[in-house]
Amino acid sequence: MANDGLSAGAAARRLGVAVTTLRTWHQRYGLGPSRHEPGHHRRYTVEDMVRLQVMQRLTAQGVAPAEAAAWARRSPDPAAPEPNPDSPASFAGAVAPADSDEPVLRAAAAAARESILSLVESGALIPDVRPGDGRAGGGQTIALGPRADPAARGLARAAMRLDAPSMRYILESAVTHRGVISAWNDVMMPVLIGIGERYEATERFVEVEHLLSRSVTEALSIVPRPARDLDPRVLLAAADEEQHTLPLEALAAALAENGVPSRLLGARVPSRALLDAVDRTGPAVVVLWSQLPGTGDVTQLEHLLSLPHPPLVVAAAGPGWPIADLPPLVTPLSGLAEAVRVASAANA
Numbered sequence: 433m434a435n436d437g438l439s440a441g442a443a444a445r446r447l448g449v450a451v452t453t454l455r456t457w458h459q460r461y462g463l464g465p466s467r468h469e470p471g472h473h474r475r476y477t478v479e480d481m482v483r484l485q486v487m488q489r490l491t492a493q494g495v496a497p498a499e500a501a502a503w504a505r506r507s508p509d510p511a512a513p514e515p516n517p518d519s520p521a522s523f524a525g526a527v528a529p530a531d532s533d534e535p536v537l538r539a540a541a542a543a544a545r546e547s548i549l550s551l552v553e554s555g556a557l558i559p560d561v562r563p564g565d566g567r568a569g570g571g572q573t574i575a576l577g578p579r580a581d582p583a584a585r586g587l588a589r590a591a592m593r594l595d596a597p598s599m600r601y602i603l604e605s606a607v608t609h610r611g612v613i614s615a616w617n618d619v620m621m622p623v624l625i626g627i628g629e630r631y632e633a634t635e636r637f638v639e640v641e642h643l644l645s646r647s648v649t650e651a652l653s654i655v656p657r658p659a660r661d662l663d664p665r666v667l668l669a670a671a672d673e674e675q676h677t678l679p680l681e682a683l684a685a686a687l688a689e690n691g692v693p694s695r696l697l698g699a700r701v702p703s704r705a706l707l708d709a710v711d712r713t714g715p716a717v718v719v720l721w722s723q724l725p726g727t728g729d730v731t732q733l734e735h736l737l738s739l740p741h742p743p744l745v746v747a748a749a750g751p752g753w754p755i756a757d758l759p760p761l762v763t764p765l766s767g768l769a770e771a772v773r774v775a776s777a778a779n780a
């Protein structure tokens with residue numbers, strides 16, 4: 433690109449969009465050309481082109497234009513030093529001698545592409561999608577430890593603002609780019625535990641907990657499920673009267689990522705219904721989740737073990753189970769990665 437920037441026509445051609453689209457992005461979303469010489473049309477600079485690349489890429493992925501523009505406006509200046517040395521996004525590669533032509537644009541484009549996803553994922557860029565969002569949380573925060581992942585921080589902020597699009601963006605990016613186990617352990621779980629503590633201390637923020645739970649469910653459901661001709665040999669269920677299911681949803685998604693299909697019965701499965709399901713489907717593994725001590729009744733596990741054809745593995749998962757009093761043949765599970773290992777091995 434010449435030093436004096438690109439005309440609208442040239443910029444549109446480079447981006448592969450119509451000139452009218454560029455005009456719309458300028459007029460509606462403020463993503464216009466910034467170089468202005470008196471007596472000449474405005475020109476698009478390298479920085480403008482980086483922002484437009486972000487806009488183009490996000491809208492192509494189905495992000496609403498207003499939201500995409502919010503991200504694009506916050507894109508770092510490619511010529512500025514990288515603000516966060518830990519961030520994999522590096523705009524340093526976009527810095528080139530001022531008089532260089534195509535390489536600058538190519539580097540800026542590549543840097544923009546690389547950086548969008550990592551910045552979104554890191555939680556460093558949270559678009560202000562809706563005006564007034566700042567008010568919604570009333571300055572309240574979800575406490576996370578000092579070593580919390582930046583994406584978890586971004587998620588906590590978005591959750592307190594009841595900002596579902598941003599939550600969804602952060603969560604889906606985490607699932608897609610890190611995989612389910614890390615997305616759950618490093619991003620979802622700390623924020624869920626944090627909002628639980630906030631609720632316990634204040635008896636407020638149930639609305640935050642509900643919207644966050646819903647967003648987690650939606651993000652976990654984007655993981656493609658294994659082919660339909662594979663018969664699921666893993667059965668996942670919450671104990672009788674147990675409404676907490678998110679860890680099982682994470683387990684189903686993590687297993688799917690490993691090509692292992694599962695049946696997830698969901699919340700509050702009465703013991704009789706669980707036994708009937710096992711009888712009809714003959715699973716190799718049953719994972720029963722209890723979050724609350726009140727639902728961790730071990731007779732549910734004993735009944736499973738005394739079936740004429742018991743599953744190979746009967747696993748107790750969740751903090752509700754009395755670990756010391758579990759029947760000897762029950763496998764206790766303490767984390768998602770372990771659950772994936774045990775269920776995958778028994779399924780093989």
Ligand code: B12
Pocket residue numbers: 620621622624625627628629631632641642645673674675676677678679680682683723724725749750751765766767768771
């Ligand atoms: C989301 C949520 C809900 C949602 C659930 C939505 C859903 N679809 O699952 C809804 C709104 C339904 C809900 C309801 C209630 N909830 Co609730 N909820 C939560 C919250 C925020 C997250 C739950 C979760 O997914 N936990 C899983 C992970 C994130 O947390 P964890 O269990 O502590 O993780 C540990 C282990 O389980 C293990 N682990 C983590 N992930 C995995 C995965 C696998 C596969 C394995 C094996 C292990 C494992 O590692 C962690 C470290 O040890 C928790 C907070 C919390 N700390 O859990 C409160 C929490 C569990 N809820 C609580 C309460 C009080 C309730 C209600 C009674 C509220 C009410 N008054 O109605 C009801 C209970 C209804 C019922 N009978 O079940 C309390 C329970 C306190 C207690 N120990 O008794 C908590 C702890 C909040 C708090 N701090 O006060 N809740």
